[in-house]
Amino acid sequence: MKLRGTVHKYGADVNTDVIIPARYLNTYDAEELARHCMEDIDRDFVARVRPGDFIVASTNFGSGSSREHAPLAIKACGVSCVIAQSFARIFFRNSVNIGLPLLECAAAVEGTDHGDTLEVDLTSGEIHNISKDRAYTANSYPEFMMGIIRAGGLVEYTRRQLKEQGKQGT
Amino acid sequence: MGTIAEQILASHSDSQSLKPGDLINVRVDVVLSNDITAPPAIAEMKKLGVTRVFDPSKVVMLPDHFCPAKDIKSAEQAKQMRDFAQEQGLVYFEVGRLGIEHILLPEQGLVLPGQVVVGGDSHTCTYGALGAFATGMGQTDIAVAMATGEIWMKVPPTIKLSYHGALPLWISGKDLILWTIGDIGVDGALYCAMEFGGEAIEELPMSGRFTMANMAIEAGAKAGIFCVDGKTRQYVKEHGDRPYTEFLPQADAEYWKTIEYDVSKLEPQIAFPHLPSNTRPVSQATHIELEQVVIGSCTNGRLEDLRVAAALLKGKQVHPSLRCIVVPGSQRVYLDALREGLIETFVLAGAAVSTPTCGPCCGGHMGILAAGERCLSTTNRNFVGRMGSPQAEVYLASPAVAAASAICGRIASPQEVTQ
Numbered sequence: 001m002k003l004r005g006t007v008h009k010y011g012a013d014v015n016t017d018v019i020i021p022a023r024y025l026n027t028y029d030a031e032e033l034a035r036h037c038m039e040d041i042d043r044d045f046v047a048r049v050r051p052g053d054f055i056v057a058s059t060n061f062g063s064g065s066s067r068e069h070a071p072l073a074i075k076a077c078g079v080s081c082v083i084a085q086s087f088a089r090i091f092f093r094n095s096v097n098i099g100l101p102l103l104e105c106a107a108a109v110e111g112t113d114h115g116d117t118l119e120v121d122l123t124s125g126e127i128h129n130i131s132k133d134r135a136y137t138a139n140s141y142p143e144f145m146m147g148i149i150r151a152g153g154l155v156e157y158t159r160r161q162l163k164e165q166g167k168q169g170t
Numbered sequence: 171m172g173t174i175a176e177q178i179l180a181s182h183s184d185s186q187s188l189k190p191g192d193l194i195n196v197r198v199d200v201v202l203s204n205d206i207t208a209p210p211a212i213a214e215m216k217k218l219g220v221t222r223v224f225d226p227s228k229v230v231m232l233p234d235h236f237c238p239a240k241d242i243k244s245a246e247q248a249k250q251m252r253d254f255a256q257e258q259g260l261v262y263f264e265v266g267r268l269g270i271e272h273i274l275l276p277e278q279g280l281v282l283p284g285q286v287v288v289g290g291d292s293h294t295c296t297y298g299a300l301g302a303f304a305t306g307m308g309q310t311d312i313a314v315a316m317a318t319g320e321i322w323m324k325v326p327p328t329i330k331l332s333y334h335g336a337l338p339l340w341i342s343g344k345d346l347i348l349w350t351i352g353d354i355g356v357d358g359a360l361y362c363a364m365e366f367g368g369e370a371i372e373e374l375p376m377s378g379r380f381t382m383a384n385m386a387i388e389a390g391a392k393a394g395i396f397c398v399d400g401k402t403r404q405y406v407k408e409h410g411d412r413p414y415t416e417f418l419p420q421a422d423a424e425y426w427k428t429i430e431y432d433v434s435k436l437e438p439q440i441a442f443p444h445l446p447s448n449t450r451p452v453s454q455a456t457h458i459e460l461e462q463v464v465i466g467s468c469t470n471g472r473l474e475d476l477r478v479a480a481a482l483l484k485g486k487q488v489h490p491s492l493r494c495i496v497v498p499g500s501q502r503v504y505l506d507a508l509r510e511g512l513i514e515t516f517v518l519a520g521a522a523v524s525t526p527t528c529g530p531c532c533g534g535h536m537g538i539l540a541a542g543e544r545c546l547s548t549t550n551r552n553f554v555g556r557m558g559s560p561q562a563e564v565y566l567a568s569p570a571v572a573a574a575s576a577i578c579g580r581i582a583s584p585q586e587v588t589q
Binding site: 013015017018021022023025026027028040041059060063064065066067068069071086088089090093094097098142144153154155158159162 | 193206207209210213214217218219220235236240241243244247289290291292294306307308309310311313314317318322356357360361387390392445532533534538551553554555556558560
């Protein structure tokens with residue numbers, strides 16, 4: 001699956017409180033959350049972002065709280081993939097679980113500027129910076145996690161497993 | 171075999187021995203969620219086609235973040251959780267009987283050493299103070315754990331942190347953990363288990379250990395764990411007194427990293443905006459003027475924390491330039507503080523005392539900051555916008571520093587108000 005879009009670039013330690021401030025967590029409606037995504041550090045992000053765009057960031061992206069509202073808000077903004085040097089643990093799980101693709105690739109982050117156009121192949125992990133004509137390959141996921149991603153998230157993955165085991169699930 | 175984390179995870183999985191990086195299915199002893207994370211977790215569980223939780227006695231829900239409900243939407247979320255908890259017969263606590271989750275669960279004896287606890291809240295790692303493996307997860311993971319009693323985990327590498335020397339006056343668990351995060355950074359323990367030990371830790375009361383384990387997540391850790399000792403056993407005996415298993419690190423335990431600290435000359439620590447790792451000793455912060463001080467939260471809302479703050483505030487006044495807000499961490503903490511006269515001390519000093527709530531810590535309610543305001547708080551995060559306006563500043567510190575600062579109207583060392 002190939003993705004194409006524009007880069008919105010950020011630094012290190014972009015935390016869940018700035019991705020979606022807790023004052024908006026009196027709802028878990030993804031569209032409503034998306035309206036406030038990143039507003040405390042980038043007020044224009046929501047107006048600027050287009051479907052397919054990428055967030056590219058340095059280390060420890062998504063640090064802080066366990067709120068799954070953070071990847072939900074990013075996904076509902078239309079962001080197709082987050083590329084970072086490293087991700088915080090809970091954010092990584094949450095993103096895999098809800099089907100927001102993440103790629104870890106330090107070289108691509110270093111070689112990419114705000115506003116660049118990228119083309120990303122999620123299957124191979126190839127990141128092509130069209131603006132600068134450079135190519136990178138991201139770290140691959142363990143096979144177990146690919147299973148969750150292929151199923152479209154943890155709920156569908158578990159539902160299928162429960163069905164196989166003849167437990168619950170329809 | 172192995173570190174504390176590896177042994178607990180092995181005892182809760184089908185594997186006899188584990189090594190870091192192994193992907194395993196773990197049986198959970200407690201699944202926790204709150205008014206923010208329970209409603210979406212319930213919705214996800216329904217999508218699984220599962221109608222009953224795996225064991226209602228092991229699923230805990232309580233509204234602590236926006237409680238008592240701050241607006242209609244928060245009330246609706248709390249109601250969704252309450253209805254589900256009643257229908258399923260879960261362990262549930264209502265306003266008037268509750269506390270901040272990570273203070274309440276150990277206090278009620280709901281968490282024991284050797285257990286695996288997953289919670290829809292990143293500070294679930296607090297229970298590592300009891301020698302449990304406890305970690306925060308998102309609502310989809312919580313949904314699966316509630317439905318099946320199991321969740322997948324990657325076995326984390328363990329960092330061993332040893333604290334040597336005698337604890338100086340006014341140095342608390344908060345200072346130790348802020349100092350540690352300042353040293354290793356907000357991703358210094360990313361994906362790892364932190365195992366805390368050393369003679370300074372043996373001296374530390376349980377309240378200080380809860381504070382340290384609570385902030386393991388602020389270094390990116392999956393868990394922060396303490397060895398069970400006499401203090402742990404005494405705490406468990408006084409809170410529930412149920413049987414449990416102790417896991418101690420084995421001689422063959424392999425650590426990813428070992429870090430040694432000498433605490434004997436440590437000064438109280440302040441985390442400057444906007445990261446918990448941006449720490450400086452209090453002597454370099456006394457020029458910072460404040461509009462608000464908050465004493466409370468899952469990090470520092472325990473009775474011992476309130477005792478320290480009240481001892482400093484007794485017979486003194488909160489500086490007229492600031493607001494001081496005290497939030498007891500649970501109804502029991504509130505009642506004990508009342509009986510000990512601490513609440514009277516706070517009120518006479520000119521501090522506001524709140525019902526137990528996460529409230530101001532996450533910028534929910536009960537003490538939101540305006541643009542340009544500066545707050546010193548005993549909470550755990552000082553990110554941009556964390557306690558209100560993105561133009562506000564939050565400084566993190568211990569209850570002792572918070573009380574001294576409330577008296578001085580600026581960041582102050584406890585020594586300044588006791589001399």
